[in-house]
Amino acid sequence: MTILSTLYVCVTCRGGGEASAGEPRSGARLLAAVERESAQVGTNLSVVGVECLSNCSRSCSAAVTAPGKWTYVIGNLDPEQHASDILAFAHQHSAHDLGLPVWRERPEHIRKNTIARVPPMPLKESP
Ligand code: FES
Numbered sequence: 825m826t827i828l829s830t831l832y833v834c835v836t837c838r839g840g841g842e843a844s845a846g847e848p849r850s851g852a853r854l855l856a857a858v859e860r861e862s863a864q865v866g867t868n869l870s871v872v873g874v875e876c877l878s879n880c881s882r883s884c885s886a887a888v889t890a891p892g893k894w895t896y897v898i899g900n901l902d903p904e905q906h907a908s909d910i911l912a913f914a915h916q917h918s919a920h921d922l923g924l925p926v927w928r929e930r931p932e933h934i935r936k937n938t939i940a941r942v943p944p945m946p947l948k949e950s951p
Contacts, residue, residue, distance in 0.1 A: 837883030893923025
């Protein structure tokens with residue numbers, strides 16, 4: 825059974841790309857770019873804006889997760905350049921039962937800017 829992944833995009837990030845005066849923050853622009861891209865290619869992923877993934881010094885930031893799968897935090901995303909990369913990675917994550925896309929098949933920017941990966945939570949039964 826395929827468990828669809830969720831792509832969280834931090835909308836409060838300020839880094840990653842130049843913002844002109846009056847423009848939304850870089851993170852908000854990254855979310856808008858991801859939403860535009862996903863509307864064009866068609867996706868069944870959930871794309872959700874969140875506030876701060878605690879990766880501010882290496883922003884823009886996003887995270888990919890799903891129940892029972894590995895979670896990834898990705899940094900140094902530029903809203904003008906990397907929307908398709910993070911979306912492609914989220915699709916690869918969604919397609920893998922454990923959320924472990926083949927490393928060499930991941931977009932280069934994702935390979936080089938994975939800040940952390942966290943294993944799936946173990947299932948614990950109550951005694
Ligand atoms: S504001 Fe985006 S990671 Fe902190």
